[in-house]
Amino acid sequence: MTAQDLPAWLPLSVLVWIVQMVAYHGIGLWFEWLDRTGGLADYKTRPVDSWTYRQVLPRVLLNQVLILLPAMVLVEKAGLAFVGPAHIGPAMFVIGLIGMTIGHDLVQYVSHAWILHRPTLMRTLGHSVHHSTTASRSISACFMSPADFLMEIAAPYLLPLIAITAIGSAGSDLAFHFFAVTAGAFGGLYEHSGYDFSVKLAKSDNPLARFLAGRISSKAHAEHHSRGNVSFSDGFGSSNICDTVFKTRWDLVKPRERQRRAGQEA
């Protein structure tokens, strides 16, 4: 099946949104099931959030239905994304994914670190709503004020998508779109789940295993929720370029403080 086979009443953007919803809520329910049954308890590194699944769900759905869906449809109607070739080659597939990862990091970092966390805007734009959660109930990934959701979820997804579409990637390739939204949903849900699948690998003597542990750890965003002033990039699945360049990565901030304190003591 290609995008050309879709019936007129089902624009590609709507189909991609539906796939995104199935992925988000399917994976979210899986993490919720783990929380309730104690499955994979060895990997649960933080106590579960006091916000319950039922309390979090309505705001998440409102954001996804009233902001994400119209934004995606609008972008398609404007001819900016979800349009173009039905199949992109492997090279464009890879270029597109790299572009999405880097672009997502840039847009999300500017929104999150420079705008939403500004002391004067924290409450005005409502980023404090998301920070009332502790990144230990996966579905809370999209528990946000409308402005926050627009700037941290919708824009970092759609702006890079528009850019890569302009250079001939993404197009209306179903495989590309389905993969991008499913991977994105998993990343957000995992880093808000309170599970860290790297804990056993991190203890290994094998340097390769420890390197891999660093790649799959969910610690960065947990540190953001507990400390507030570190790791503004989406930790898992993100290139984390901005956090590294601006030295806001959680493991870079600590030594900086220690150095300063050591300097004061001297």
Ligand SMILES: [Zn+2]
């Ligand atoms: Zn934040």
Ligand SMILES: [Zn+2]
């Ligand atoms: Zn968060």
